[in-house]
Every structure is written in structure tokens, then in C-alpha cells.
Amino acid sequence: MNHINNENLKYQIKARIYMKDFGIGPGVAKIMELVKETENLSEVYRIMGLSSSKGWKMIKNSEEDLGISLIKSTIGGSGGGKSSLTPEGEQLLQSYQNFTKEIEIECEKLFHKHFQGY
Amino acid sequence: MNHINNENLKYQIKARIYMKDFGIGPGVAKIMELVKETENLSEVYRIMGLSSSKGWKMIKNSEEDLGISLIKSTIGGSGGGKSSLTPEGEQLLQSYQNFTKEIEIECEKLFHKHFQGY
Numbered sequence: 101m102n103h104i105n106n107e108n109l110k111y112q113i114k115a116r117i118y119m120k121d122f123g124i125g126p127g128v129a130k131i132m133e134l135v136k137e138t139e140n141l142s143e144v145y146r147i148m149g150l151s152s153s154k155g156w157k158m159i160k161n162s163e164e165d166l167g168i169s170l171i172k173s174t175i176g177g178s179g180g181g182k183s184s185l186t187p188e189g190e191q192l193l194q195s196y197q198n199f200t201k202e203i204e205i206e207c208e209k210l211f212h213k214h215f216q217g218y
Numbered sequence: 219m220n221h222i223n224n225e226n227l228k229y230q231i232k233a234r235i236y237m238k239d240f241g242i243g244p245g246v247a248k249i250m251e252l253v254k255e256t257e258n259l260s261e262v263y264r265i266m267g268l269s270s271s272k273g274w275k276m277i278k279n280s281e282e283d284l285g286i287s288l289i290k291s292t293i294g295g296s297g298g299g300k301s302s303l304t305p306e307g308e309q310l311l312q313s314y315q316n317f318t319k320e321i322e323i324e325c326e327k328l329f330h331k332h333f334q335g336y
Contacts, residue, residue, distance in 0.1 A: 111234065207324075211317065
């Protein structure tokens with residue numbers, strides 16, 4: 101019987117919070133984190149390798165699913181528009197980050213428990 | 219400020235165990251569970267709505283990534299071939315199921331902790 105080479109084994113956990121379908125997962129959370137950092141949606145899309153139509157759709161799907169607005173943008177001005185999180189978006193991102201951080205701590209233990217025999 | 223309607227809020231967790239890329243996630247685990255149940259790969263693909271080329275590729279990618287064989291098939295016979303899990307596949311599926319079951323228990327608690335205020 102072949103055995104899995106345990107030293108190279110990794111795990112990945114993806115968490116999604118939603119009402120009906122989209123909600124917030126790693127992708128939308130990353131967009132929101134980068135919006136806080138850069139205040140510039142075009143820059144966010146560029147960093148993430150997303151087309152602006154794809155990125156915009158992810159945000160809109162998420163907002164529609166959760167029934168709140170996540171990101172607000174001001175248009176124009178000398179340096180172009182600025183984007184930021186709405187208060188609800190800020191709160192949701194914070195909860196999502198806390199949730200996933202604690203999941204990771206638990207999963208680290210569980211991974212070793214169930215896969216250290218490999 | 220709009221609030222999320224907490225009663226309709228749900229979460230979903232996906233766990234993947236891998237070496238470099240594919241490994242085993244919910245899709246391959248489901249294929250393996252159904253192979254145990256039906257012993258018939260064509261039936262498994264039909265239930266999951268997968269084309270046989272897509273399903274086969276998922277299994278092959280997983281086997282290649284983990285370096286073990288997961289499913290074995292006998293060809294022909296009066297009732298067509300039969301498929302079953304290899305011993306390594308059986309062991310991996312068991313570990314994955316135990317891992318994800320315990321993750322779900324932890325996540326249930328963490329979800330309520332972080333999202334009950336909504």
C-alpha cells in the first residue's frame with residue numbers, strides 16, 4: 101500500500117457567510133481588505149488580477165445577497181474617486197476575519213489530529 | 219445603517235487536503251462516498267451531474283497530487299465493471315470525513331459566537 105508523504109501534506113479551509121448564495125468568502129473579504137488599504141477599487145482589481153466587471157459583480161452579488169452595502173465610492177476629484185468600506189461592511193469584514201482566524205486555530209489542531217498518522 | 223437579517227444567515231465551510239494543488243475536497247470526497255455506495259462510477263457521475271471526463275479528471279488529479287490511488291475498477295463482466303475504493307482511498311476518506319465532521323462542530327460554535335449579534 102502506498103502511503104501519502106505526510107510532510108508535504110497541507111490543508112486549506114474556505115469559509116463563506118451568506119443568505120442565499122454569494123455572501124462573503126475569501127474573495128470578497130480580500131477585496132474589502134484591499135479597499136481599506138488602497139482606497140482605490142481599480143488598484144484592488146489590479147492586485148487581485150480581476151477584471152473590473154468581474155470584481156464589481158462579486159461585490160454587487162455579495163451586497164445583494166446580504167442586503168447591505170459593503171463599499172462606497174466617491175466619484176471624480178483631482179486624484180480620481182476614493183473607495184472605502186461602509187460601517188456595515190467594516191463590521192461584517194471584522195466578524196468574518198475573527199471567525200476565520202478562530203477556525204484556522206481549530207483546524208490546525210484537527211489537521212494534526214487526523215492526518216499526522218500519514 | 220442597514221442590518222443583516224441574522225435569522226437567514228448561514229455559513230459554509232470547505233476543507234481541502236492536498237500536496238501541491240488538487241488533493242481531496244468536497245467534490246472528490248463525494249465521488250468516493252458514492253463509489254462505496256453504488257460501486258458504479260457511471261452512476262456516481264450521473265448522480266453528481268458530472269461528465270465522465272470531468273469526473274475522471276477530478277479523480278486522476280487527486281491521485282496524482284496525493285501520490286496514491288483512490289479508486290480501483292474491474293472492467294467488464296455480465297453486469298459491467300465494478301468500482302471500489304483502494305485501502306489507501308478508504309483510509310483517506312475516513313480521515314477526511316472525521317476531520318470535516320469535527321471542523322463542522324467547531325464552526326457551528328464559532329459562527330454563533332461571531333454572527334449572533336447580527
